[in-house]
Amino acid sequence: MEEKEISQAVVARLPRYFRYLGELRDQGVERISSGDLSVLMGVTASQIRQDFNNFGGFGQQGYGYNVDYLYHEIGHILGLDEEHQLVIIGAGNLGQALANYVNFEKRGFLVKGVFDVNEQLVGRQLRGLEIMHIDRLDSFMKEHKIDIAVLTVPKEGAIETAKRLADCGVKAILNFAHVDLNVPEGVQVENVHLSDSLMKLSYNIHRYENALGGEKTD
Protein backbone atom coordinates (compact mmCIF):
# COMPACT_ATOMS: atom_id res chain seq x y z
CA MET A 1 0.00 0.00 0.00
CA GLU A 2 2.66 2.42 -1.07
CA GLU A 3 1.67 5.93 -2.13
CA LYS A 4 4.02 7.92 -4.24
CA GLU A 5 3.35 11.61 -4.53
CA ILE A 6 1.64 12.56 -7.77
CA SER A 7 2.87 15.81 -9.26
CA GLN A 8 0.37 18.62 -9.70
CA ALA A 9 1.25 18.67 -13.38
CA VAL A 10 -0.34 15.24 -13.67
CA VAL A 11 -3.30 16.16 -11.47
CA ALA A 12 -3.98 19.18 -13.64
CA ARG A 13 -4.30 16.92 -16.66
CA LEU A 14 -6.70 14.45 -15.08
CA PRO A 15 -9.88 16.51 -15.54
CA ARG A 16 -9.17 16.75 -19.25
CA TYR A 17 -8.68 13.01 -19.54
CA PHE A 18 -11.89 12.59 -17.60
CA ARG A 19 -13.73 14.84 -20.01
CA TYR A 20 -12.47 13.10 -23.12
CA LEU A 21 -13.13 9.64 -21.74
CA GLY A 22 -16.64 10.71 -20.78
CA GLU A 23 -17.30 11.82 -24.32
CA LEU A 24 -15.91 8.63 -25.80
CA ARG A 25 -18.03 6.65 -23.40
CA ASP A 26 -21.15 8.58 -24.41
CA GLN A 27 -20.32 7.79 -28.00
CA GLY A 28 -20.28 4.12 -27.15
CA VAL A 29 -16.54 3.65 -27.60
CA GLU A 30 -15.49 0.62 -25.58
CA ARG A 31 -11.75 0.75 -25.75
CA ILE A 32 -9.00 3.07 -26.85
CA SER A 33 -5.24 2.91 -27.18
CA SER A 34 -2.90 5.56 -25.88
CA GLY A 35 -1.94 6.21 -29.50
CA ASP A 36 -5.47 6.97 -30.63
CA LEU A 37 -6.19 9.03 -27.55
CA SER A 38 -3.00 11.01 -28.08
CA VAL A 39 -4.14 11.98 -31.58
CA LEU A 40 -7.54 12.96 -30.26
CA MET A 41 -6.19 15.07 -27.43
CA GLY A 42 -3.10 16.46 -29.08
CA VAL A 43 -0.58 15.16 -26.55
CA THR A 44 2.04 12.44 -26.74
CA ALA A 45 1.06 8.83 -26.22
CA SER A 46 3.98 8.51 -23.88
CA GLN A 47 2.57 11.13 -21.57
CA ILE A 48 -0.82 9.47 -21.49
CA ARG A 49 0.65 6.09 -20.56
CA GLN A 50 2.95 7.63 -18.01
CA ASP A 51 0.12 9.61 -16.45
CA PHE A 52 -2.20 6.62 -16.11
CA ASN A 53 0.59 4.45 -14.82
CA ASN A 54 1.05 6.75 -11.86
CA PHE A 55 -2.08 5.23 -10.44
CA GLY A 56 -1.47 1.64 -11.43
CA GLY A 57 -1.91 -0.35 -14.61
CA PHE A 58 -5.29 0.56 -16.00
CA GLY A 59 -4.53 -0.77 -19.45
CA GLN A 60 -3.78 -4.10 -20.96
CA GLN A 61 -1.11 -4.95 -23.49
CA GLY A 62 -2.47 -5.69 -26.91
CA TYR A 63 -5.85 -4.29 -25.94
CA GLY A 64 -5.47 -0.71 -24.76
CA TYR A 65 -7.63 0.96 -22.15
CA ASN A 66 -11.23 0.15 -21.42
CA VAL A 67 -12.96 3.51 -21.74
CA ASP A 68 -15.71 2.99 -19.22
CA TYR A 69 -13.40 1.47 -16.62
CA LEU A 70 -10.78 4.16 -17.04
CA TYR A 71 -13.42 6.88 -16.91
CA HIS A 72 -14.65 5.65 -13.56
CA GLU A 73 -11.15 5.08 -12.23
CA ILE A 74 -10.12 8.64 -12.98
CA GLY A 75 -13.39 9.89 -11.56
CA HIS A 76 -12.60 7.96 -8.41
CA ILE A 77 -9.07 9.31 -8.25
CA LEU A 78 -10.46 12.82 -8.55
CA GLY A 79 -12.94 12.07 -5.79
CA LEU A 80 -15.93 12.59 -8.04
CA ASP A 81 -17.74 9.55 -6.75
CA GLU A 82 -18.40 11.48 -3.58
CA GLU A 83 -20.52 14.57 -3.22
CA HIS A 84 -18.96 17.88 -2.28
CA GLN A 85 -20.80 20.58 -0.42
CA LEU A 86 -20.07 24.16 -1.41
CA VAL A 87 -20.77 27.60 -0.13
CA ILE A 88 -20.47 30.72 -2.21
CA ILE A 89 -19.17 33.77 -0.41
CA GLY A 90 -20.13 36.92 -2.25
CA ALA A 91 -23.50 37.08 -3.99
CA GLY A 92 -22.57 39.71 -6.53
CA ASN A 93 -22.80 39.17 -10.25
CA LEU A 94 -20.17 36.50 -10.34
CA GLY A 95 -21.38 34.70 -7.23
CA GLN A 96 -24.91 34.61 -8.60
CA ALA A 97 -23.70 33.38 -11.95
CA LEU A 98 -21.83 30.54 -10.30
CA ALA A 99 -24.76 29.68 -8.05
CA ASN A 100 -26.87 29.30 -11.16
CA TYR A 101 -24.31 27.24 -12.97
CA VAL A 102 -26.00 23.89 -13.28
CA ASN A 103 -23.03 21.89 -14.48
CA PHE A 104 -21.38 21.84 -11.08
CA GLU A 105 -24.23 19.85 -9.62
CA LYS A 106 -23.91 17.24 -12.32
CA ARG A 107 -20.43 16.50 -11.08
CA GLY A 108 -21.54 16.34 -7.47
CA PHE A 109 -20.59 19.82 -6.40
CA LEU A 110 -23.67 21.02 -4.54
CA VAL A 111 -24.15 24.62 -3.53
CA LYS A 112 -25.55 24.58 0.00
CA GLY A 113 -25.33 28.21 0.98
CA VAL A 114 -24.75 31.69 -0.40
CA PHE A 115 -23.51 34.57 1.73
CA ASP A 116 -22.97 38.28 1.39
CA VAL A 117 -22.42 41.35 3.53
CA ASN A 118 -24.80 43.46 1.48
CA GLU A 119 -28.12 43.78 3.35
CA GLN A 120 -29.81 44.51 0.04
CA LEU A 121 -28.97 41.04 -1.21
CA VAL A 122 -29.64 39.17 2.00
CA GLY A 123 -32.97 37.37 1.91
CA ARG A 124 -33.18 37.14 -1.86
CA GLN A 125 -33.72 33.76 -3.38
CA LEU A 126 -31.06 32.25 -5.57
CA ARG A 127 -31.88 28.92 -7.13
CA GLY A 128 -33.87 27.82 -4.12
CA LEU A 129 -31.35 29.19 -1.66
CA GLU A 130 -31.82 32.26 0.45
CA ILE A 131 -28.83 34.56 0.46
CA MET A 132 -27.61 34.79 4.04
CA HIS A 133 -25.70 37.48 5.84
CA ILE A 134 -22.05 36.69 6.27
CA ASP A 135 -22.52 36.89 10.05
CA ARG A 136 -24.35 33.60 9.87
CA LEU A 137 -21.40 31.90 8.23
CA ASP A 138 -19.83 30.45 11.38
CA SER A 139 -23.02 28.91 12.71
CA PHE A 140 -23.96 27.62 9.28
CA MET A 141 -20.59 25.95 8.87
CA LYS A 142 -21.04 24.27 12.23
CA GLU A 143 -24.35 22.81 11.20
CA HIS A 144 -23.34 21.72 7.72
CA LYS A 145 -20.40 19.77 6.48
CA ILE A 146 -18.95 22.09 3.87
CA ASP A 147 -15.88 21.07 1.90
CA ILE A 148 -15.33 23.89 -0.54
CA ALA A 149 -15.89 27.63 -0.44
CA VAL A 150 -16.13 29.67 -3.59
CA LEU A 151 -14.80 33.13 -2.85
CA THR A 152 -16.24 35.87 -5.04
CA VAL A 153 -15.81 38.90 -2.84
CA PRO A 154 -13.87 42.10 -3.65
CA LYS A 155 -10.18 41.74 -2.95
CA GLU A 156 -10.35 44.07 0.02
CA GLY A 157 -12.08 41.56 2.27
CA ALA A 158 -10.87 38.37 0.66
CA ILE A 159 -7.89 37.58 2.86
CA GLU A 160 -9.88 38.16 6.02
CA THR A 161 -12.77 36.06 4.75
CA ALA A 162 -10.46 33.26 3.68
CA LYS A 163 -8.97 33.11 7.17
CA ARG A 164 -12.44 32.90 8.61
CA LEU A 165 -13.38 30.10 6.24
CA ALA A 166 -10.27 28.21 7.21
CA ASP A 167 -11.13 28.61 10.86
CA CYS A 168 -14.57 27.20 10.15
CA GLY A 169 -12.95 24.07 8.81
CA VAL A 170 -13.39 24.52 5.09
CA LYS A 171 -11.03 22.24 3.24
CA ALA A 172 -10.62 24.12 -0.01
CA ILE A 173 -11.18 27.53 -1.53
CA LEU A 174 -11.85 28.43 -5.13
CA ASN A 175 -10.61 31.98 -5.12
CA PHE A 176 -11.81 34.55 -7.63
CA ALA A 177 -10.51 37.53 -5.64
CA HIS A 178 -7.45 39.12 -7.11
CA VAL A 179 -5.18 38.59 -4.14
CA ASP A 180 -3.09 35.77 -2.78
CA LEU A 181 -4.82 34.13 0.13
CA ASN A 182 -2.81 33.16 3.13
CA VAL A 183 -4.42 30.09 4.60
CA PRO A 184 -3.02 27.38 6.87
CA GLU A 185 -1.42 24.39 5.20
CA GLY A 186 -3.92 21.72 4.45
CA VAL A 187 -6.45 24.17 3.07
CA GLN A 188 -6.34 23.78 -0.69
CA VAL A 189 -6.56 26.89 -2.83
CA GLU A 190 -7.23 27.22 -6.54
CA ASN A 191 -6.96 30.72 -7.92
CA VAL A 192 -9.00 31.96 -10.84
CA HIS A 193 -7.47 35.28 -11.70
CA LEU A 194 -9.35 36.44 -14.76
CA SER A 195 -7.35 39.60 -15.26
CA ASP A 196 -4.18 37.51 -15.21
CA SER A 197 -5.62 35.43 -18.00
CA LEU A 198 -6.40 38.54 -20.00
CA MET A 199 -2.87 39.78 -19.45
CA LYS A 200 -1.43 36.53 -20.73
CA LEU A 201 -3.60 36.85 -23.80
CA SER A 202 -2.42 40.41 -24.24
CA TYR A 203 1.20 39.33 -24.05
CA ASN A 204 0.72 36.49 -26.50
CA ILE A 205 -1.15 38.66 -28.98
CA HIS A 206 1.75 41.07 -29.12
CA ARG A 207 4.33 38.32 -29.12
CA TYR A 208 2.69 36.67 -32.09
CA GLU A 209 2.40 39.92 -34.02
CA ASN A 210 6.03 40.77 -33.39
CA ALA A 211 7.09 37.27 -34.39
CA LEU A 212 5.30 37.75 -37.70
CA GLY A 213 7.11 41.02 -38.26
CA GLY A 214 10.59 39.66 -37.74
CA GLU A 215 9.92 36.27 -39.26
CA LYS A 216 12.81 34.24 -40.54
CA THR A 217 12.77 32.23 -43.73
CA ASP A 218 12.55 28.55 -43.05
Added chain:
Amino acid sequence: MEEKEISQAVVARLPRYFRYLGELRDQGVERISSGDLSVLMGVTASQIRQDFNNFGGFGQQGYGYNVDYLYHEIGHILGLDEEHQLVIIGAGNLGQALANYVNFEKRGFLVKGVFDVNEQLVGRQLRGLEIMHIDRLDSFMKEHKIDIAVLTVPKEGAIETAKRLADCGVKAILNFAHVDLNVPEGVQVENVHLSDSLMKLSYNIHRYENALGGEKTD
Protein backbone atom coordinates in the same frame (compact mmCIF):
# COMPACT_ATOMS: atom_id res chain seq x y z
CA MET B 1 17.55 43.35 -31.62
CA GLU B 2 17.55 39.68 -30.84
CA GLU B 3 14.38 38.12 -29.46
CA LYS B 4 14.63 34.90 -27.58
CA GLU B 5 11.45 33.02 -26.95
CA ILE B 6 10.07 33.50 -23.46
CA SER B 7 8.59 30.38 -21.94
CA GLN B 8 4.92 30.46 -21.01
CA ALA B 9 5.93 29.54 -17.48
CA VAL B 10 7.58 32.94 -17.19
CA VAL B 11 4.72 34.76 -18.91
CA ALA B 12 2.27 33.18 -16.49
CA ARG B 13 4.21 34.70 -13.60
CA LEU B 14 4.35 38.23 -15.00
CA PRO B 15 0.83 39.28 -13.97
CA ARG B 16 1.60 38.36 -10.40
CA TYR B 17 4.80 40.37 -10.41
CA PHE B 18 2.84 43.21 -11.91
CA ARG B 19 0.29 43.02 -9.15
CA TYR B 20 2.84 42.98 -6.33
CA LEU B 21 4.85 45.80 -7.85
CA GLY B 22 1.69 47.85 -8.24
CA GLU B 23 0.90 47.39 -4.58
CA LEU B 24 4.42 48.29 -3.50
CA ARG B 25 4.25 51.34 -5.72
CA ASP B 26 0.95 52.40 -4.17
CA GLN B 27 2.55 52.03 -0.77
CA GLY B 28 5.26 54.42 -1.86
CA VAL B 29 8.05 51.85 -1.95
CA GLU B 30 10.74 53.13 -4.27
CA ARG B 31 13.05 50.19 -4.61
CA ILE B 32 13.18 46.52 -3.77
CA SER B 33 15.73 43.76 -3.96
CA SER B 34 15.03 40.35 -5.42
CA GLY B 35 15.62 38.94 -1.94
CA ASP B 36 12.97 41.08 -0.29
CA LEU B 37 10.52 40.50 -3.10
CA SER B 38 11.09 36.77 -2.89
CA VAL B 39 10.12 36.77 0.79
CA LEU B 40 7.03 38.82 0.02
CA MET B 41 5.89 36.61 -2.83
CA GLY B 42 7.01 33.27 -1.52
CA VAL B 43 9.26 32.34 -4.44
CA THR B 44 13.02 32.07 -4.79
CA ALA B 45 15.07 35.18 -5.40
CA SER B 46 16.84 33.30 -8.17
CA GLN B 47 13.63 32.86 -10.07
CA ILE B 48 12.73 36.51 -9.79
CA ARG B 49 16.11 37.63 -11.11
CA GLN B 50 16.05 35.05 -13.88
CA ASP B 51 12.54 36.06 -14.90
CA PHE B 52 13.29 39.77 -15.09
CA ASN B 53 16.53 39.13 -16.89
CA ASN B 54 14.67 37.48 -19.73
CA PHE B 55 13.63 40.93 -20.81
CA GLY B 56 16.89 42.72 -20.13
CA GLY B 57 18.57 44.18 -17.08
CA PHE B 58 15.93 46.05 -15.17
CA GLY B 59 17.89 46.14 -11.95
CA GLN B 60 21.11 47.59 -10.72
CA GLN B 61 23.76 45.88 -8.68
CA GLY B 62 23.95 47.12 -5.14
CA TYR B 63 20.63 48.88 -5.50
CA GLY B 64 17.98 46.41 -6.55
CA TYR B 65 15.01 47.15 -8.74
CA ASN B 66 13.22 50.47 -9.02
CA VAL B 67 9.63 49.61 -8.24
CA ASP B 68 7.94 52.20 -10.39
CA TYR B 69 10.21 51.60 -13.36
CA LEU B 70 9.87 47.82 -13.15
CA TYR B 71 6.11 48.10 -12.74
CA HIS B 72 5.80 50.04 -15.95
CA GLU B 73 8.26 47.84 -17.80
CA ILE B 74 6.31 44.70 -16.97
CA GLY B 75 3.10 46.50 -17.85
CA HIS B 76 4.65 47.34 -21.18
CA ILE B 77 5.83 43.77 -21.75
CA LEU B 78 2.32 42.55 -21.04
CA GLY B 79 0.95 45.09 -23.47
CA LEU B 80 -1.04 46.90 -20.81
CA ASP B 81 -0.04 50.34 -22.04
CA GLU B 82 -2.37 49.77 -24.96
CA GLU B 83 -6.11 49.42 -24.82
CA HIS B 84 -7.77 46.16 -25.75
CA GLN B 85 -11.25 45.94 -27.19
CA LEU B 86 -13.37 43.00 -26.08
CA VAL B 87 -16.60 41.40 -27.04
CA ILE B 88 -18.51 39.01 -24.84
CA ILE B 89 -20.23 36.15 -26.60
CA GLY B 90 -22.99 34.75 -24.45
CA ALA B 91 -25.01 37.10 -22.25
CA GLY B 92 -26.07 34.53 -19.70
CA ASN B 93 -25.32 34.81 -16.02
CA LEU B 94 -21.59 34.54 -16.47
CA GLY B 95 -21.43 36.82 -19.49
CA GLN B 96 -23.41 39.47 -17.65
CA ALA B 97 -21.24 39.13 -14.59
CA LEU B 98 -18.12 39.65 -16.64
CA ALA B 99 -19.63 42.58 -18.52
CA ASN B 100 -20.25 44.22 -15.18
CA TYR B 101 -16.82 43.48 -13.88
CA VAL B 102 -15.30 46.91 -13.53
CA ASN B 103 -11.74 45.86 -12.89
CA PHE B 104 -11.12 44.87 -16.48
CA GLU B 105 -11.61 48.43 -17.65
CA LYS B 106 -9.05 49.68 -15.19
CA ARG B 107 -6.44 47.60 -16.95
CA GLY B 108 -7.52 48.79 -20.37
CA PHE B 109 -9.72 45.88 -21.34
CA LEU B 110 -12.82 47.58 -22.70
CA VAL B 111 -16.02 45.67 -23.38
CA LYS B 112 -17.34 46.99 -26.70
CA GLY B 113 -20.10 44.53 -27.47
CA VAL B 114 -22.20 41.76 -25.97
CA PHE B 115 -23.89 39.09 -28.06
CA ASP B 116 -26.34 36.26 -27.57
CA VAL B 117 -28.62 34.00 -29.58
CA ASN B 118 -31.45 34.31 -27.09
CA GLU B 119 -34.05 36.75 -28.45
CA GLN B 120 -35.22 37.36 -24.89
CA LEU B 121 -31.90 38.88 -24.00
CA VAL B 122 -31.30 40.81 -27.20
CA GLY B 123 -32.06 44.50 -26.77
CA ARG B 124 -31.51 44.57 -23.04
CA GLN B 125 -29.07 47.09 -21.67
CA LEU B 126 -25.94 45.90 -19.96
CA ARG B 127 -23.70 48.54 -18.53
CA GLY B 128 -24.53 50.98 -21.31
CA LEU B 129 -24.32 48.32 -23.99
CA GLU B 130 -27.24 46.84 -25.80
CA ILE B 131 -27.09 43.08 -26.09
CA MET B 132 -26.97 42.23 -29.79
CA HIS B 133 -28.07 39.16 -31.63
CA ILE B 134 -25.22 36.91 -32.63
CA ASP B 135 -26.16 37.38 -36.28
CA ARG B 136 -24.81 40.88 -36.06
CA LEU B 137 -21.42 39.63 -34.96
CA ASP B 138 -19.75 39.57 -38.36
CA SER B 139 -20.79 43.07 -39.34
CA PHE B 140 -19.93 44.40 -35.90
CA MET B 141 -16.48 42.90 -36.07
CA LYS B 142 -15.91 44.53 -39.43
CA GLU B 143 -16.78 47.94 -38.03
CA HIS B 144 -14.83 47.64 -34.81
CA LYS B 145 -11.31 46.61 -34.11
CA ILE B 146 -11.80 43.82 -31.59
CA ASP B 147 -8.81 42.02 -30.11
CA ILE B 148 -10.28 39.63 -27.62
CA ALA B 149 -13.47 37.63 -27.40
CA VAL B 150 -14.76 36.29 -24.11
CA LEU B 151 -16.64 33.10 -24.80
CA THR B 152 -19.35 32.29 -22.27
CA VAL B 153 -21.69 30.14 -24.32
CA PRO B 154 -22.75 26.56 -23.56
CA LYS B 155 -20.24 24.02 -24.76
CA GLU B 156 -22.53 22.83 -27.56
CA GLY B 157 -22.04 25.92 -29.69
CA ALA B 158 -18.62 26.94 -28.47
CA ILE B 159 -16.42 25.33 -31.11
CA GLU B 160 -18.55 26.66 -33.92
CA THR B 161 -18.62 30.13 -32.41
CA ALA B 162 -14.88 30.12 -31.85
CA LYS B 163 -14.29 29.31 -35.51
CA ARG B 164 -16.53 32.18 -36.48
CA LEU B 165 -14.68 34.55 -34.19
CA ALA B 166 -11.38 33.47 -35.67
CA ASP B 167 -12.74 34.09 -39.16
CA CYS B 168 -13.76 37.58 -38.07
CA GLY B 169 -10.16 38.26 -37.18
CA VAL B 170 -10.29 38.10 -33.40
CA LYS B 171 -6.79 37.64 -32.03
CA ALA B 172 -7.53 35.92 -28.76
CA ILE B 173 -10.28 34.05 -26.97
CA LEU B 174 -10.89 33.75 -23.25
CA ASN B 175 -12.80 30.50 -23.22
CA PHE B 176 -15.19 29.58 -20.41
CA ALA B 177 -16.88 26.80 -22.35
CA HIS B 178 -15.94 23.35 -21.21
CA VAL B 179 -14.51 22.15 -24.51
CA ASP B 180 -11.22 22.47 -26.32
CA LEU B 181 -11.47 25.04 -29.05
CA ASN B 182 -9.84 24.33 -32.35
CA VAL B 183 -8.75 27.63 -33.78
CA PRO B 184 -6.10 28.45 -36.37
CA GLU B 185 -2.59 29.04 -35.13
CA GLY B 186 -2.07 32.64 -34.24
CA VAL B 187 -5.34 32.90 -32.36
CA GLN B 188 -4.46 32.84 -28.70
CA VAL B 189 -6.67 30.85 -26.34
CA GLU B 190 -6.85 30.91 -22.56
CA ASN B 191 -9.14 28.35 -21.02
CA VAL B 192 -11.00 28.93 -17.78
CA HIS B 193 -12.41 25.56 -16.92
CA LEU B 194 -14.06 26.05 -13.56
CA SER B 195 -15.12 22.45 -13.14
CA ASP B 196 -11.54 21.39 -13.77
CA SER B 197 -10.49 23.66 -10.93
CA LEU B 198 -13.09 22.11 -8.65
CA MET B 199 -11.85 18.66 -9.60
CA LYS B 200 -8.30 19.58 -8.74
CA LEU B 201 -9.52 20.83 -5.37
CA SER B 202 -11.41 17.62 -4.87
CA TYR B 203 -8.31 15.56 -5.64
CA ASN B 204 -6.12 17.61 -3.32
CA ILE B 205 -8.63 17.48 -0.48
CA HIS B 206 -8.59 13.71 -0.56
CA ARG B 207 -4.86 13.52 -1.09
CA TYR B 208 -4.26 15.66 1.97
CA GLU B 209 -6.66 13.66 4.10
CA ASN B 210 -5.09 10.39 3.06
CA ALA B 211 -1.63 11.76 3.69
CA LEU B 212 -2.69 12.62 7.24
CA GLY B 213 -3.92 9.11 7.77
CA GLY B 214 -0.74 7.37 6.72
CA GLU B 215 1.61 9.97 8.11
CA LYS B 216 5.17 9.04 8.85
CA THR B 217 7.13 10.21 11.86
CA ASP B 218 9.70 12.80 10.92
Added chain:
DNA sequence: CTTTATTTTAACGGGTTATTATAATAAAAG
Protein backbone atom coordinates in the same frame (compact mmCIF):
# COMPACT_ATOMS: atom_id res chain seq x y z
C1' DC C 1 37.27 49.59 0.87
C1' DT C 2 33.40 46.87 2.34
C1' DT C 3 28.85 45.64 1.51
C1' DT C 4 24.95 44.89 -1.27
C1' DA C 5 22.73 42.87 -4.94
C1' DT C 6 22.44 42.08 -9.86
C1' DT C 7 24.22 39.74 -13.96
C1' DT C 8 25.98 35.81 -15.92
C1' DT C 9 27.06 31.16 -15.97
C1' DA C 10 26.70 26.63 -14.25
C1' DA C 11 24.46 22.72 -11.82
C1' DC C 12 20.48 20.36 -10.62
C1' DG C 13 16.08 18.05 -10.86
C1' DG C 14 11.55 16.95 -12.40
C1' DG C 15 8.72 16.20 -16.06
C1' DT C 16 8.30 14.83 -20.73
C1' DT C 17 9.53 11.89 -24.43
C1' DA C 18 11.66 7.83 -26.40
C1' DT C 19 13.11 3.05 -26.06
C1' DT C 20 13.11 -1.63 -24.57
C1' DA C 21 10.83 -5.48 -22.57
C1' DT C 22 6.69 -7.89 -21.90
C1' DA C 23 2.13 -9.59 -22.34
C1' DA C 24 -2.17 -10.18 -24.45
C1' DT C 25 -4.90 -10.37 -28.69
C1' DA C 26 -5.68 -11.89 -33.26
C1' DA C 27 -4.65 -14.52 -37.14
C1' DA C 28 -2.77 -18.43 -39.47
C1' DA C 29 -1.43 -23.03 -39.88
C1' DG C 30 -1.47 -27.80 -38.73
Added chain:
DNA sequence: CTTTTATTATAATAACCCGTTAAAATAAAG
Protein backbone atom coordinates in the same frame (compact mmCIF):
# COMPACT_ATOMS: atom_id res chain seq x y z
C1' DC D 1 -9.81 -27.40 -32.38
C1' DT D 2 -5.24 -26.70 -30.94
C1' DT D 3 -0.86 -24.70 -31.58
C1' DT D 4 2.09 -21.48 -33.52
C1' DT D 5 3.22 -16.96 -35.14
C1' DA D 6 2.62 -12.14 -35.96
C1' DT D 7 0.70 -8.02 -34.34
C1' DT D 8 -0.79 -4.72 -31.10
C1' DA D 9 -0.06 -1.97 -27.34
C1' DT D 10 1.06 -1.38 -22.36
C1' DA D 11 4.57 -1.50 -18.56
C1' DA D 12 8.96 -0.44 -17.23
C1' DT D 13 13.09 1.74 -17.98
C1' DA D 14 16.15 5.03 -19.82
C1' DA D 15 17.37 9.40 -22.13
C1' DC D 16 16.57 13.94 -22.74
C1' DC D 17 15.32 18.63 -22.15
C1' DC D 18 13.54 22.63 -19.98
C1' DG D 19 12.76 25.22 -15.98
C1' DT D 20 14.44 26.14 -11.61
C1' DT D 21 17.96 26.89 -8.27
C1' DA D 22 22.57 27.77 -6.94
C1' DA D 23 27.21 29.70 -7.53
C1' DA D 24 30.66 32.82 -9.46
C1' DA D 25 31.65 37.15 -11.51
C1' DT D 26 30.72 41.97 -11.71
C1' DA D 27 29.26 46.50 -10.61
C1' DA D 28 27.28 50.01 -7.95
C1' DA D 29 26.26 52.00 -3.34
C1' DG D 30 27.51 53.32 1.17
